Amino acid sequence: PAQLVLTETALMQSIHQLESWNRIFGEKMTLDAILDPPEEREVGQTGGLLNADNDEAIMVEVHRQMAVESGEIIEVESDHDNDDNDNVGDGSLMSRADVIAMCQQLEDGCMQFGDAELSFDLASHLRTFHIHLQREDLLHSKQTSLDQYF
Incomplete structure (x- = not known):
């Protein structure tokens, strides 16, 4: 926790310094908003890339590509292309x-x-x-x- 407090303090000092140099435009973000942005929370809620369904889809695609490379499967382009x-x-x-x-x-x-x-x-x-x-x-x-x- 001491290292966390030191890091947060250093980050806040950097923010204040940027503010004094007029390099922060718009509303100044809070420390919580910087460390835990809402965009990252949304990605975590949808499952992102780390879920069992995605793992299965990735494995199926890898097996399909390996079969194509070995000649077991021949890909055919559709007529509308x-x-x-x-x-x-x-x-x-x-x-x-x-x-x-x-x-x-x-x-x-x-x-x-x-x-x-x-x-x-x-x-x-x-x-x-x-x-x-x-x-x-x-x-x-x-x-x-x-x-x-x-």
């Missing part, structure tokens, strides 16, 4: 170029394996989708000048 985004920086989605390459691999696989009639139908649909992706890629590509490379 921007479809122009070809290159995704976070690795959670495939780029248009990746899907085009995958279409080519699947077309080759259809011809190499499986029933001829089913493989031909699937290869035909893949070829149509491949063409659609290439068209979209050309429509959404940006023209660049040679000056940007030098």
Whole structure:
């Protein structure tokens, strides 16, 4: 308690000194208001970050991110998001170029394996989708000048 009293006294002296220098604007706060601000009391009443529900939510999110990184879960972007985004920086989605390459691999696989009639139908649909992706890629590509490379 002696250390507490000394600290409170030093704090009050600092406040009085600031007041004498005209550095306190508005109403001067009491010592209790400085040491126990109402904003901190409100945070404590709502539970803040230190409650069991938050711990559970944090654990679930960490497990989900670990599963995504290990490849157990593949995140898929919803349809209402921007479809122009070809290159995704976070690795959670495939780029248009990746899907085009995958279409080519699947077309080759259809011809190499499986029933001829089913493989031909699937290869035909893949070829149509491949063409659609290439068209979209050309429509959404940006023209660049040679000056940007030098």
